Amino acid sequence: MSTIMSACCEPTxxxxxxxxxxxxxxxxxxxxxxPTRLKLIxxxxxxxxxxxxxxxxxxALGVSQPTVSHHFKVLAEAGLxxxxxxxxxxxxxxxxxxxxxxxxxxxxxxxxx
Amino acid sequence: MSTIMSACCEPTxxxxxxxxxxxxxxxxxxxxxxPTRLKLIxxxxxxxxxxxxxxxxxxALGVSQPTVSHHFKVLAEAGLxxxxxxxxxxxxxxxxxxxxxxxxxxxxxxxxx
DNA sequence: GAGATATATTGACACTTGTCTATATAGATG
DNA sequence: CATCTATATAGACAAGTGTCAATATATCTC
Numbered sequence: 001m002s003t004i005m006s007a008c009c010e011p012t013x014x015x016x017x018x019x020x021x022x023x024x025x026x027x028x029x030x031x032x033x034x035p036t037r038l039k040l041i042x043x044x045x046x047x048x049x050x051x052x053x054x055x056x057x058x059x060a061l062g063v064s065q066p067t068v069s070h071h072f073k074v075l076a077e078a079g080l081x082x083x084x085x086x087x088x089x090x091x092x093x094x095x096x097x098x099x100x101x102x103x104x105x106x107x108x109x110x111x112x113x
Numbered sequence: 114m115s116t117i118m119s120a121c122c123e124p125t126x127x128x129x130x131x132x133x134x135x136x137x138x139x140x141x142x143x144x145x146x147x148p149t150r151l152k153l154i155x156x157x158x159x160x161x162x163x164x165x166x167x168x169x170x171x172x173a174l175g176v177s178q179p180t181v182s183h184h185f186k187v188l189a190e191a192g193l194x195x196x197x198x199x200x201x202x203x204x205x206x207x208x209x210x211x212x213x214x215x216x217x218x219x220x221x222x223x224x225x226x
Numbered sequence: 227g228a229g230a231t232a233t234a235t236t237g238a239c240a241c242t243t244g245t246c247t248a249t250a251t252a253g254a255t256g
Numbered sequence: 257c258a259t260c261t262a263t264a265t266a267g268a269c270a271a272g273t274g275t276c277a278a279t280a281t282a283t284c285t286c
Contacts, residue, residue: 016152016155016156016158016159017151017152017155019148019152022148022149022151022152022155023148025148025151026146026147026148026151029142029145029146029151030143030146030243032142032219033139033142033143033146034139034243034244035132035135035136035138035139036135036244036245038130038135038138038139038142039129039130039132039135041221042129042130042135043129045129045221046129050221053262053263054262054263054264055261055262055263063244063245063246064245064246064247065262065263065264066245066246066247066248066263066264066265066266067244067245067246068263069263069264069265070244070245070264070265071244073264085252085253085263087253087254087262088252088253088254088261088262088263089262089263090262090263090264094221096221099219099220099221100220100221102216102219103215103216103219103220106145106212106215106216106219107212107213107216108154108158108163108207108209108212108213143273147273147274149274149275166232166233167232167233167234168231168232168233176274176275176276177275177276177277178232178233178234179233179234179235179236179275179276179277179278180274180275180276181233182233182234182235183234183235183274183275184274185233186234198233198282198283200232200283200284201231201232201233201282201283201284202232202233202283203232203233203234
């Protein structure tokens with residue numbers, strides 16, 4: 001897992017977060033950095049199983065169905081939701097661990113001095 | 114403070130995260146959703162006072178000075194760094210509280226069911 | 227004031243992104 | 257098989273983004 005802090009505090013400026021880790025973390029953070037996706041996530045978070053199908057979200061979100069599919073695809077590719085097919089419906093479910101990973105990666109230690 | 118979870122779990126899909134809160138949170142998350150800025154933040158996080166001047170970061174980051182200034186501006190406008198002028202130098206310092214706010218906003222509760 | 231240094235701003239450019247409409251695909255049901 | 261429903265994909269478009277070179281601004285020092 002890539003965190004902003006790596007091992008511990010070195011007194012010199014070094015490129016502590018490697019390019020590949022920075023790219024990966026940025027990709028996951030970008031997936032949650034959109035107002036529509038945040039509202040979508042918020043809706044899922046309020047549902048008992050942390051999941052919903054595309055049609056319900058489309059109705060509640062006020063954007064077109066292809067747009068909702070697009071946003072779910074972005075979230076799925078970032079590992080933030082799981083996709084479960086149930087007949088004609090497709091249910092997307094939040095992966096709490098993925099969000100916890102993000103919060104850990106964003107943790108900044110208390111000021112040293 | 115805007116969190117993805119608002120009060121508690123309602124059993125119906127509602128637009129729980131209001132537009133203004135979603136916009137604000139997205140803006141702050143976007144500020145950290147860039148690989149270059151993540152590396153920059155990582156560098157600051159490893160320094161004793163959580164701060165550095167533009168020139169040191171420019172040297173270590175391998176991008177142009179205007180680009181570093183631009184990234185610091187984005188971070189400052191999102192409230193993630195403070196700006197402190199010291200003669201010709203300008204020091205930017207991480208605001209740990211702002212990062213903690215982000216991690217709180219991204220928290221997803223454990224599955225209800 | 228003149229020159230040197232550190233930072234910010236401007237303008238340009240390629241690239242990405244969010245949204246839509248139109249259409250395709252897949253599964254259920256008659 | 258035909259049709260309906262749910263979802264995904266393709267294509268288009270406007271808006272936003274990351275970067276740089278060039279230039280402006282501000283501060284220090286002589």
